[in-house]
Amino acid sequence: MKSMAIIIQKDAYDLILTGLAFAYLGTAVYDEVDILCVNWAVKLISKEGVKIKLDHQDASLQKIQENLTKAGLPTDLYEIVKALKSTGKVHFYGCSLAAAIFEVDQKDLIPEADGIVGATWFLTEKAEKATIFMQY
Amino acid sequence: MAVSSNKTLDASGLSCPLPIVKTKKEIDTMSSGQVLEIISTDPGSKNDMAAWCNRTGNKLLESSEEGGKFKFYVQKS
Numbered sequence: 001m002k003s004m005a006i007i008i009q010k011d012a013y014d015l016i017l018t019g020l021a022f023a024y025l026g027t028a029v030y031d032e033v034d035i036l037c038v039n040w041a042v043k044l045i046s047k048e049g050v051k052i053k054l055d056h057q058d059a060s061l062q063k064i065q066e067n068l069t070k071a072g073l074p075t076d077l078y079e080i081v082k083a084l085k086s087t088g089k090v091h092f093y094g095c096s097l098a099a100a101i102f103e104v105d106q107k108d109l110i111p112e113a114d115g116i117v118g119a120t121w122f123l124t125e126k127a128e129k130a131t132i133f134m135q136y
Numbered sequence: 137m138a139v140s141s142n143k144t145l146d147a148s149g150l151s152c153p154l155p156i157v158k159t160k161k162e163i164d165t166m167s168s169g170q171v172l173e174i175i176s177t178d179p180g181s182k183n184d185m186a187a188w189c190n191r192t193g194n195k196l197l198e199s200s201e202e203g204g205k206f207k208f209y210v211q212k213s
Contacts, residue, residue: 025153028160029191071151072158 003032005122005130009039012055013077014064016041019136020080021073026132027087034091034126036119042098045113049104050078078110085112093117139198139209141173142166148177148205155181156188159210163194166212171197174208181206 004026008019019035026033043049054061065075074080084090091114094104099116106116127133145162147155155176162172174185182201185208189196193213200207 021153024157028153028157029188070149072147072149072154 001031002029002131003034003126003129004030005127005133006033006035007122007127007133007135008035008037008041008044010055010136011040011043011049011053013052013061014059015055016044016136017064017068019134020084022134022136023084023090024073024080024087027084027089030131031089032091033084033089034093034122034130036093036095036117036122036126038095038098038119040098040102042094042102042104044077044081045092045094045110046104046108047110048108050081050110052077081110081112093122095119095122139171139173141209142170144173144175146175147181148175150176151178152180152184154178156184159185159188160192163210163212168212171209171211174206174210176206176208177204178206181208185210 006019006023008016010016023033023035037044068075074083092112093114094116096116096118143162145158147158155178159174166172186196189210195211197209197211
């Protein structure tokens with residue numbers, strides 16, 4: 001089995017699109033894609049956090065979304081998460097340290113999340129065994 | 137001799153990674169030996185399709201480019 005492991009640390013819409021696009025591509029190339037959400041990105045897999053906000057305040061959200069639509073991708077963050085999950089290959093994990101720091105509890109997670117895990121488990125069971133590792 | 141296909145996927149206008157993701161989805165619905173024709177306008181798909189076929193074991197029978205349109209014929213392994 002070949003897998004892809006990704007660590008995402010940001011939650012801003014304009015900064016994580018690339019990581020999520022690579023995850024989507026990973027579903028066509030690998031058997032499994034495992035994503036660990038660290039730092040602010042842990043918010044991405046929470047009900048409150050999976051909302052759009054921009055890091056670059058001067059960026060045009062409308063323009064980005066128009067171009068995403070042209071590219072054939074969903075524009076809503078949660079829709080992207082759901083599209084990735086619907087492949088049956090993607091797992092979203094929240095880092096337990098990040099969850100503690102940014103106050104995300106197991107009960108706050110979206111149904112698509114695969115739980116809150118320790119970084120050691122992710123490193124040894126997912127990242128170490130992955131064919132490719134990426135970080136965003 | 138022209139390659140004949142069992143199915144066509146028109147991915148025109150879509151950008152990376154959609155042409156590959158949609159190709160994978162279509163190929164999954166086909167039987168071994170069947171051929172999928174893919175039309176794409178994403179310039180990245182030229183190398184992507186060859187790399188994806190190489191990685192997955194599906195056979196890229198033919199690829200061509202004309203007027204900004206890329207055409208691929210992929211035979212399912």
